[in-house]
Amino acid sequence: MAHDVQNQMRTKTEFEYTRRRSADEMRGQVTTFAIMIFLTLIAFTAVYADFSPNLVVPIILLLAVIQVIMQLYYFMHMSHKGHENAKFFLFSGAFVAFLTVLTFVTIIWW
Amino acid sequence: MDLNTKYTPQSWPQHAENSTLEGKNKFVGFWLFLGGETTLFASLFATYLALKNKGPEGMEFTTQELYQLPLVFIMTMLLLTSSLTSVYAMYHMKNYNFKAMQAWLMITVLLGAAFLGFEIYEFNHYVHEGFNYSQSAFSSSFFTLVGTHGLHVLIGLGWFILLMLRNSKRGLNLYNAPKYYIASLYWHFIDVVWVFIFTVVYLMGVAG
Amino acid sequence: MIKGIKKWRLFSLVTALMVFLSGCGEEHLSTLTPAGQVGRDQLNLMVLSTGIMVLVIIVVLVVYLLTIIKFRRSKVGEDVIPKQVEGNHTLELIWTIIPIILLLILAVPTVIATYNLADVSGMDKKDAKGNATAVTVNVKANLYWWEFEYPDLGIITAQELVVPTKEKVYFNLKAADVKHSFWIPAAGGKLDTNVENINKFYLEFDKPSAGLEDGVFYGKCAELCGPSHALMDFKVKSLDRDDFDKWVANMQASKEAETPETDLAQQGQELFTNKTCIGCHAVSGAGTTGARGPSLATFGDRNRVAGFMEKTDENVKAWINDPEAHKPGNTMPQPEDINSGKKFTDQELTALTEYLMGLSVEE
Amino acid sequence: MSSIAQKKGFGATLWDYLTTVDHKKIAILYLVTGGFFFIVGGIEAMLIRIQLAKPDNDFVSAGLYNEIITMHGTTMIFLAAMPLIFAFMNAVVPLQIGARDVAFPFLNSLGFWMFFFGGIFLNLSWFLGGAPDAGWTSYASLSLASPGHGIDFYALGLQISGGGTLIAGINFLVTIINMRAPGMTYMRMPLFTWSTFVASALILFAFPPLTVGLFLMIFDRMFDANFFDHTMGGNTVIWEHLFWIFGHPEVYILILPMFGVFSEIFATFSRKRLFGYSAMVFATVLIGFLGFMVWAHHMFTTGLGATANAIFAVATMAIAVPTGVKIFNWLLTMWGGSIKFTTAMLYAVAFIPMFVIGGVTGVMQASAPLDYQLHDSYFIVAHFHYVIVGGTVLGLLAGLHFYWPLMFNTMLDETLGKITFWLFLIGFNLTFFIQHFLGLLGMPRRVFTYGADQGWDLFNLISSFGAIFMAVAVTILLINIVKTIAQNKAVGRDPWGDGRTLEWAIPQPVPFYNFKQTPLVRGLDTFWIEKQEGNKEGMTYAEPVGDIHMPHNSFIPFVMAFGLFVGAFGALYNGEQAWAVPVLILGLLITFLSMGTRSLKDDLGYHIHKEDLMDKKGGKH
């Protein structure tokens, strides 16, 4: 096992560069967070506002999906490279999940 | 891999979470596990949706009467924030700043514990109102879905605490960095599930 | 064109095979000797699909046999290194497309039949006077007996379903305790009786069942439902419309407390009342659902005891005196439980049997 | 650590196996345990056939019969077929992709022990008040009504062993994703590895719904929940869905790896490269994918409605296409080859017509209106034994003969093997072909007896008669195995002479660290390529000899699984025995404490040093 990585010292510039990159990324993540909070607020107000469920339900579901995608891509770094397998299996799982939920809300009606 | 290797922020690999084969394996394996968890929660969600508001003849509880959105809102905020704090922790792990990482994790744990506290309060409240586990198919499916999520939170907390304790003396190395990383993935996944819970269970429950 | 002819030959082959096989089975029980349109539709699908499948098997077998005969090492030579072929797109395309075509040939009638057989709109049709035009039967499956209620006619029977011929008979299926499945192999495919909902479908019967070996079609429970699942049989009597109407009228006229003719039977009736049998078993054909045991109003006309035992006096007695031994797990009490801890005496049994055998609505 | 040549006392060997994390030894554990359960399930099958040999038989009682069929189905599928498949996956996949071990050796061992204890737990039901009796599908209304603890044993036992299966599945996925030797691209992976990969993915997505279903069942039966109790608003159809969302992919979990084994065997004994390799890979993936969209074909008669039935009918039929692609590719692999009929090849060759028969009856059942007639009749029994016995079991037997030399460095007797083959094949067809007609003649399945007046006597007798052949065949196989072990004649590397893939290139007996140097894979059928180019060593290496990192053996997996086993008794007797809750807690405590021990301790494994590898003995520890 363990083809151990040789620990390479990064050059100064490389190091600084990655530092800056992750700091940037961190800022992006804080923005993401703000958006997520915002989306949550919209969802809750939509329900409080007492619109017709036919309107509210699709909206809040959409908001949930957006929020989850943000979690996956920004917090869990699914956009980074090296996540091909992660993506494939997570979306396959989501596909099975979708089918399951779909049948349970359609053909178990009694 | 040698546990005694001492790193500086500069020599610390950029992707410490999967820079060893063990790390890579853990990383991929854990993502796959999350894929499986997706179908697990889907089954629970599906069951809940099929049994929502279903109970014995003349059942008195419906989603509309039961759920209290303010509480759910607070819980949501707590969990969302804890997701961010764990991102902070991972940021510091990347920078080889062990102390800061532990600190942010500590905050994450506190937020998670607060969430769990509210959840326990909520369950307790329902049970007192008579909406207990065996009251109806609806109650069984509600407690099982939300409770399974709660259990995940609990496991996540335990995991973080265990990691923080066992490594407090050892510091960060390539053996435990992947563990921290996947624990935080787990935490995000818990948040993902919660997003669906507050939407599908609570908001859709109240909206109709 | 030539291919088409070949296919027809194949189908006649399959049909011949089916006819031959149907010789092995019993007409009242076999899916290969359909009693009506539903069963026939399903048999047609059977023939069609078997035809396709036999074709597939033949094609595979031909290639297969050629291969393993031609290319054995003993024939090719010990040291030959065959050419390492990678694949062949044309071939691969062929054996992707031909199966798709074959499947389409099967899929189209499948979908059509699926919708046709699910069409129960006729159930709610009413004539000018507001009476239902079709016969509808509410089937309730119990551990391990069947109840048949005719809601529009106000009658109820058990264990033996009676239906008119040459028309669609509709069914509402439900289970009382655990899931069962309602299956009359000769008449057509099954439908489950669930505990939480009512399933609906229809069946058709061409001919009166009187011409059959036992005078009835056999029905089965097709879903594992406990120890006596295998014994949860019922019978179906199909009658001409006229006979059916007569039967219905007799059923409606049958009363709870008709005094039987012989003394012995009267004793039996007394016992039947005193020993609480009457608490679970109705003896009138008029009524509605809800009894804890099968209605015995038509017991004398029935073909079996408890659905599966040959109908002899001995078997009736044996049943009453030890139901558990005959149908493990059934819900009729042992005599000890209703006869102050004792078995019935021979005399009592004879009386009960005489009484029960006399319960009839047919002349 | 271990070494095959070294003679050790029984105690030491036992301890070695209890603590091993070596995939090759875990393979042997799976093989032995799975084989044992196969015999158990087979004996149950024989009891079924004895009972049904004549009408109105009273060899076993009605209740006992239901226990027997339930345990037969459950044992065969969960405790025999799947573990045996895992045995070959463990034995072969790491070697086939040039890995030193699986990705998570510790979890590999844990997975095995969970399966082991789950299986034992399930079978203890026979001695503790009765086995489950609601069929292997355990439909909710009946299983909730079932008295005694049978169903509880079923739910808890499958939960534990199912956990083990899930772990094993993830393990193989990661192994195949991360541990392939340099040059082993996805499109150079042997078909057995590919099918392991797809089957493991099916496990990953199919087992969680089963887990949920079983939990709901456990909660309903043991903790007063109401998921399936319709008087409380529950719904039994939920169980049916959850079970079949798992259940249908499960049947592909059973067959796909065997497709892989057959692919290897066809290529090897035809001395020919697999025809249409990329189509084969694509078909495998497609079958796995479609496998998740057809489950309701088991529920055509549940009353889901015409639209649902029509959709699922057509979706089900679609699976015939990729499967057909595979069948024809196998035929064309042999076409133009040089076919050598070893026992393994005989099984593989027999598999084709057998599986086609089973497959096409499956397509007939997919025609929903026709299935109204066929469902829950003996036609179904015939269908699934043709695909399972004619596919999976023939595959397991083929794999057993084919991979035996790889696992044990000895060769099963070919003559006895061929006798077994013919007896089994004849018996199998006698037993199950006739059951198609029984079904058409109106015989429902799961009946403990049938009346003499229904015209089923002769066919049932023939069917029972055929089963005897299978029993004799299996007995001869056991004799063969004992004989081979007793003779212990080493055969060395590439015993079939025509090995094509990496596992045959490794020296025999396989060193416990597998590859001294990581091989470099230069194409599909890498060993064949090397041989053709006259490379005596059979491998090109990707790296110089260096230190090899190995994991330590560990007793913890055993203890963790044992804790679950103990805890399950607590859950089972909850509310009935005073000791139940303490035992439940004790069991969980054992599990969690051993888990804690594992995670608190740094276990980094050890290294075999380069110098030790260089000397002939190959680094004994």
Ligand code: HEA
């Ligand atoms: C290894 C296990 C295995 C496999 C591989 C299969 C494969 C298939 N099965 Fe089977 N099945 C079971 C195990 C398996 N099954 C079990 C255990 C049950 C019963 C469970 C229970 O109730 O207890 C069951 C039950 C079952 C049912 C439910 C019946 C019922 O209860 O009413 C159905 C219905 O559609 C079905 C269909 C199919 C189909 C379409 C395939 C297809 O994958 C088959 C595809 C293969 C071919 C078709 C042959 C090769 C193809 C060609 C040569 C190409 C040309 C062919 C055509 C054009 C047709 N199966």
Ligand code: HEA
């Ligand atoms: C992997 C799966 C698998 C396998 C391999 C088998 C193998 C066999 N099965 Fe079956 N079977 C199922 C899975 C399987 N089965 C399932 C899922 C069901 C449905 C259950 C349900 O309805 O819930 C079922 C149901 C089932 C039934 C229907 C029962 C009913 O509905 O009432 C029947 C009846 O004939 C049957 C028969 C057989 C036979 C004869 C074999 C034979 O092939 C077995 C051959 C093996 C042996 C004979 C080994 C015995 C060895 C010896 C005897 C050697 C002597 C021992 C020593 C020397 C120690 N099985």
Ligand code: CUA
């Ligand atoms: Cu009722 Cu089987």
Ligand SMILES: [Cu+2]
């Ligand atoms: Cu299936």
